[in-house]
Amino acid sequence: MxxxxxxxxxxxxxxxxxxxxxxxxxxxxxxxxxxxxxxxxxxxxxxxxxxxxxxxxxxxxxxxxxxxxxxxxxxxxxxxxxxxxxxYSGSVAEHSIMMLLAGVRSLREQLAATSWRKDEFDPRVGTVRGSTVAIVGCGGIGRALIPYLAASGARVLAVTRSGTPVPGADETLPADRLDEVWARADHFVVAAPATAATHNLIGRPELARMSRSSWIVNVARGTLIDTDALVDALRAGTIGGAALDVTDPEPLPDGHPLWTLPNALITPHVANPAxxxxxxxxxxxxxxxxxxxxxxxxxxxxxxxxxx
The missing domain is CATH 3.40.50.720 (NAD(P)-binding Rossmann-like Domain)
Structure with missing residues (x-):
């Protein structure tokens, strides 16, 4: 060459x-x-x-x-x-595991508390240990995230375009089997590229198939998730929560419901700090x-x- x-x-x-x-x-x-x-x-x-x-x-x-x-x-x-x-995979993977654990362990409300509310918070604190975490778009970020998830005791279900086995993942599925993932995994990390084919990849049908304790982390692009459908699911409590470093629209406007929903965590696109x-x-x-x-x-x- x-x-x-x-x-x-x-x-x-x-x-x-x-x-x-x-x-x-x-x-x-x-x-x-x-x-x-x-x-x-x-x-x-x-x-x-x-x-x-x-x-x-x-x-x-x-x-x-x-x-x-x-x-x-x-x-x-x-x-x-x-x-x-x-x-930038290492930095984004570090941010992803931080956001997932913060969500699953109900960290937002505990950090805001100004009194000792153990009886209230204790039942809400979950764990990723023993759970299945699906990485949707398991490229460089997903591969860097797998060791963090493995160390936390989670099983990893990777989704890639080809379905070629990803080292360290317990199972790898091709993109044309993505529909299987929503009911099979407990939590989800979205790290897929933003293309016409992935626009609103996660909408009402996909959210409806997740469990009431599922957390979804998006460190890719905001357009991969239907924001209106996500807000409705969070308000209804049909999923556990969403941790978003990217949003649609972005920047997320002041007054948007995602800022105040207790089961939404927002960081301002800083998974890759400047x-x-x-x-x-x-x-x-x-x-x-x-x-x-x-x-x-x-x-x-x-x-x-x-x-x-």
């Missing part, structure tokens, strides 16, 4: 020091766009050049979610494009530059047809 010489990488739109260091660490050299065979881009599609040289064989994007790039028509079939999928993003992306870039130099399969290759 690449020559034996150091790959020539253009870093744009500016020379971000951490990304420049990552490129060099991966064995690349920084060059102007006209001399490059690959591009590492550090901002959104609105800053990307209208045209890039035909010699560019690979473009690395800075985000795991690439919907804006697809919507802008930037991603083409003339070269390989990669996202940052997997770069403090950790630059270093994580630099490490991802370093790995992909090294793979490009060696002619190996790149991480996070985008399928424009699938939408991620």
């Amino acid at each position: 690449a020559s034996r010489t150091a790959p020539r990488i253009h870093l744009g739109p500016d020379e971000n020091p951490l990304l420049a260091e990552g490129i060099r660490r991966g064995g690349g050299v920084l060059v102007p766009l006209a001399e490059a065979e690959a591009v590492v881009w550090a901002q959104g599609p609105e800053t990307f050049p209208d045209t890039i040289p035909d010699a560019i064989r690979w473009v690395q994007l800075p985000f795991a979610g690439i919907e804006p790039w697809l919507a802008a028509g930037v991603v083409d079939s003339a070269r390989t494009w990669t996202s940052a999928a997997g770069a 403090t950790g993003l630059p270093r994580a992306l630099a490490d991802h870039v370093a790995g992909n530059v090294a793979r490009f130099a060696a002619g190996e399969q790149l991480a996070g290759v985008i399928d424009p047809v699938a939408g991620y």
